[in-house]
Amino acid sequence: MSIIKPFTGVDDRVRLADAVPLPAPYVLNIFPSNACNFRCAYCVQSMNMAALISKYGFLRDSMTSETFAKTVSQAKEFGRLKLVSFTGQGEPLLHKDIVEMVKIIKLYNIAGRVDIVTNGVLLNCKMSDALIEASLDVLRISLQGITEEKYYSIARAEIDFAELVDNIGYFYSASRGKCKVYAKTPDISLDPGDEEKFYKMFDGITDRMYVEKIMPVYDGVDYSRWKMSLDTDRRGVSHERRKVCPFPFYQLDVWPNGDVVPCPAIHKVGNLGNVNDRTLAEIWDSEELREFRLMHLRGERMSHGQCGVCCGPDDCAHPEDTLDRNEGEIMRRMG
Secondary structure: EEOOOOOOEEEOOOOHHHHOOOOOEEEEEEEOOOOOOOOOOOOOHHOOHHHHHHHHOOOOEEHHHHHEEEEHHHHHOOEEEEEEEEOOOOOHOOOOOOHHHHHHHOOHHHHHEEEEEEEOOOOOOOHHHHHOOOOOOEEEEEOOOOOOOHHHHHHOOOOOHHHHHHHHHHHHHOOOOOOEEEEEEEEEHHHOOHHHHHHHEEEOEOOOEEEOOOHHHOOOOOOOOOOOOOOOOOOOEEOOOOOOHHHHHHHEEEOOOOOOOOOOOOOOOOOOOOOOOOOHHHHHHHHHHHHHHHHHHHHHHHHHOOOOHOHHHHHOHHHHHHHOOOOHHHHHHHH
C-alpha cells in the first residue's frame, strides 16, 4: 500500500542550523538537460526561447560526456554525499546517456542515494529495466493530472495516460522494492473530486504519492490565474516567511554547460564558476560562496536582485533546514 507523503524529503534529515558550516555539501544536483518535452503552464518551459534567453540567458542544452566526467571526478573529492539528484530545468530522461550517468555515480559510490526527477513519459519498459539495472535508488515522477485532457491543458502535451500509468506500474513491479517510486501532481491539475481518484489510481504502484501546491517559482511566468499563498510551502505546511535561504549551505548544482551554482534557481544566482575551470571542492570552500551565505545571514536576501524575487525558501525548503533565528551563531562558527 502506498503512503501519502510529500514528493521531497527523507526520513533521516538533520537540523541544518546545528550542522552548518558543512565540510562538504549534502546534495549535488546534476542537470543533464535543459530541454523538456512538456511546456507546463506554471513552469519556465512555457516561455518562448527568445524570452528565456532575454530574461535568464537560458538555453535548452545538454551536458556533454566530458563535463559529466569532470563533475564526477570532482565530486569524488568530497567523499560520500548524501544525495546525487539528476534534476534541473528540463527532463533528465531526454539525455541519451542518462542510464550510463546513473551507472557511473553508483559505480564510484559517490552518494548514499541517487535519484531522478522526471515527468515519466519516456519511462517505457526498456528504460525502466535499464534504470533498475543501473541501481537507481529513487524515481520521482511529476505528473500533470489524471486525464489526457488535463495534460494537454497544463503541459501542452498529447500523451496516452493509461500507458503512462501502466509504465509506472511496470517500473514499480520490476524494481521489486530496490528503487523507490514517488509520484506527485500539482493541485492546479486536479478538478474537484480528482484528489481521491489520484490517490486511488497510484496506490499500490508507488511508494509515496502526494498532491502539491503550486507556487510562483519563476518570476517570468504569469501565475495570476491561480490563487497562491506563501504562508505554506508546496507540501501545505504553514510557516513564517523565511529570511535565510538554506540551499547555499548544503548543496551545489551543476548545469548542463558545467556552471556551478548554490541553488537550483533559474537565475543561476551566485554563479561560482564552471567545472571545466574550477573544482567543486574549490567552489564549496570559496570566498565567493562564503560571502553569498553571509549575505543571507545578514538579512540582505530580499534586496538581492535575484534572490529577492525567488520564493524557494518559502516554497520547497524543509522545516528542518530553517536557519532563521540562528544567524548570529552560524556566522560565529563561520569565523
